[in-house]
Amino acid sequence: MNAPYMAPADTPVRQVTITIDGEEVSVPEGSTILTACNEAGKDTPTLCYGDTLTPKNACRVCMVELKGSRVLVPSCSRKVQPGMEVMTDTERVRHSRRLVLELLGSSVDLSTTPRIPEWMERYNADPDRYGERAGESLRRDVHDPGEHHAGNGSIAATMAQPDKIDNDLYVREYDKCILCYKCVDACGPQWQNSFAIQIAGRGFDAQISTEFAVELPDSACVFCGNCVEVCPTGALSFKTEYDMRAAGTWDESQQTTTTTVCTYCGVGCNLELHVQDNKIVKVTSPHDHSVSHGNLCIKGRFGYAHVQSREKDGSS
Ligand code: SF4
Numbered sequence: 001m002n003a004p005y006m007a008p009a010d011t012p013v014r015q016v017t018i019t020i021d022g023e024e025v026s027v028p029e030g031s032t033i034l035t036a037c038n039e040a041g042k043d044t045p046t047l048c049y050g051d052t053l054t055p056k057n058a059c060r061v062c063m064v065e066l067k068g069s070r071v072l073v074p075s076c077s078r079k080v081q082p083g084m085e086v087m088t089d090t091e092r093v094r095h096s097r098r099l100v101l102e103l104l105g106s107s108v109d110l111s112t113t114p115r116i117p118e119w120m121e122r123y124n125a126d127p128d129r130y131g132e133r134a135g136e137s138l139r140r141d142v143h144d145p146g147e148h149h150a151g152n153g154s155i156a157a158t159m160a161q162p163d164k165i166d167n168d169l170y171v172r173e174y175d176k177c178i179l180c181y182k183c184v185d186a187c188g189p190q191w192q193n194s195f196a197i198q199i200a201g202r203g204f205d206a207q208i209s210t211e212f213a214v215e216l217p218d219s220a221c222v223f224c225g226n227c228v229e230v231c232p233t234g235a236l237s238f239k240t241e242y243d244m245r246a247a248g249t250w251d252e253s254q255q256t257t258t259t260t261v262c263t264y265c266g267v268g269c270n271l272e273l274h275v276q277d278n279k280i281v282k283v284t285s286p287h288d289h290s291v292s293h294g295n296l297c298i299k300g301r302f303g304y305a306h307v308q309s310r311e312k313d314g315s316s
C-alpha cells in the first residue's frame with residue numbers, strides 16, 4: 001500500500017498564510033485550500049474528495065473563488081500559496097455549488113449520501129427544475145417497459161442497472177453512483193492494487209465495471225471492501241446494511257462504534273466495529289491510522305460472523 005509521504009517529525013514545516021473570506025489563516029506549506037478552509041472553520045461540501053486518496057477533481061462541489069483567477073478553483077486539490085485571497089461564499093460560488101448539486105440530484109439517487117439534504121437547503125438547490133428525476137423515470141420503465149416515459153433526457157448507463165447482488169459481502173447500487181472514481185483509485189494503484197474495477201464507457205455510457213462486466217466473484221476482486229470504505233454515496237454498501245435498509249431496520253442513531261485492533265494477523269490494522277442491537281452490522285477502518293489508512297483485507301473487513309454466533313455447540 002502507498003502510505004502518504006510524511007516528513008520526519010523534526011523537519012521544520014514552513015507555514016503559509018492566506019486569507020479566506022477576509023480572515024487570515026496559516027497552514028503548513030503543501031496544504032490545500034480545503035485544509036485551510038477547514039482550519040478557518042468553513043464548512044465546505046465535498047463528494048469526490050477522499051482524505052486517503054489523491055484528489056480527482058471529479059465532482060466540482062468544493063469550488064471556491066480565488067482572487068486573480070478567471071475560473072473557480074477546486075479547493076480539494078489547489079495548494080495554498082502565500083497571499084492567496086479565497087472567497088467561499090460569494091454569489092458565484094453559491095451558484096456553482098447549487099448547479100452541481102442540482103445536476104447530481106436530478107441524475108442519480110442521492111438518498112443515502114450523507115449531508116445532501118443540508119447542502120441542498122443551504123444552496124437552495126432544486127433538482128426537480130430539470131424535469132423528472134432520472135431515477136423516477138427509470139423505476140417506471142422497469143415496471144412498464146413497453147411505455148416510453150418522458151424523463152429528464154438520457155438516462156446515464158450507470159442508472160440503468162439493477163442492484164448488483166452477486167455475493168454475500170457487499171452490494172453495488174450503481175443508480176447511486178456519481179462516478180467519482182474513488183473506488184477505482186482505492187482498488188488500483190493508490191491502495192489495493194487489485195485493479196478489479198474501472199470506468200467502462202464514456203459520456204452517458206460511463207459506468208464502473210469489472211473486467212468484461214463479470215460478477216464480482218468471477219473478477220479480480222479480493223473482497224477487501226476498500227472501495228466500500230471510500231464510496232461517498234452508499235452506491236457500495238455492506239450486504240448487511242443493504243438488507244437492513246430494505247427491511248427498514250437500519251438505524252444509525254442506534255449504532256455504536258468501537259475501535260479495536262484486528263486479531264487475524266500481526267500487521268496491526270485498526271477496525272471500527274459498528275454495532276446495532278448487539279450485532280456487528282459493518283466494519284470500517286480509521287483513515288488516520290498509520291498502519292491501515294482506512295484499508296483492510298477481507299478477513300478484517302468481513303470476517304466477523306463467528307463473533308456473533310450465539311449458539312453453543314457443546315465444545316469447550
Ligand atoms: S473489494 Fe477490494 S478488490 Fe474488490 S473491487 Fe473493492 S477495492 Fe477492489
Ligand code: SF4
Pocket residue numbers: 176177178179180181182183184208227230231232233234235236
Ligand atoms: S461506486 Fe461510489 S466510489 Fe465508485 S465511482 Fe460510484 S460513487 Fe464513486
